[in-house]
Amino acid sequence: MTDQVSDADGVETVETGEISETSETDAPTDGGAEGKARPSKVARLENEGDIAADYLEELLDIADLDGDLDMDVEGERASVQIGGADLSILVGRNGEVLEALQELTRLAVYRETGERSRLMLDVGGHRAEQRTRLVALAEKSIAEVKESGDRMSLDPMSAFERKVVHDAVAAAGLTSESEGAEPNRHVVILPA
DSSP states (O other): OEEEEEOTTOEEEEEETTEEEEEESSOOSSOOTTSOOOOOHHHHHHHHHHHHHHHHHHHHHHTTOOOEEEEEEETTEEEEEEESSOOGGGTOGGGHHHHHHHHHHHHHHHHHHSSOOOOEEEETTHHHHHHHHHHHHHHHHHHHHHHHOOOEEEEEOOHHHHHHHHHHHHHTTOEEEEESOTTSOEEEEEOO
């Protein structure tokens, strides 16, 4: 038997047999007596990191790879870094294995939480190095666009790479767009 009840705080209680679950629509996070409040965003992101780390630890064990896991919350997303000896096998050519591993990890988090994850995974500092290189490319391209007044199309990039470039362009006070279809989707930097 299933009953649904909404109270004034927007907390919905669903009871099925002996199991009772509470989900939040707009419930306060002050831990009021009306119902169990949803954890803060930081706590949810930390939980995502913990789930991801457990999943990745099992994967490393299965693959017989040594790696140290470090979890963090960066901005609006959980972040997990795997460091250690040669882990290039987990990065692959142009980060393809890393991208796939990140998607699998996000699916593992979704399976546990029921919520879509934007978790960012880095292996051996690959994404950090990539970010540094992309910011330098973006700054050079921004300078060219400002000087010429013409729009500039960059080479095709992954979603992560495009996001880094879009952020750098926005920080410089210009706008950018993504055009094309995968795998040829690319950033176009527009003049002011």
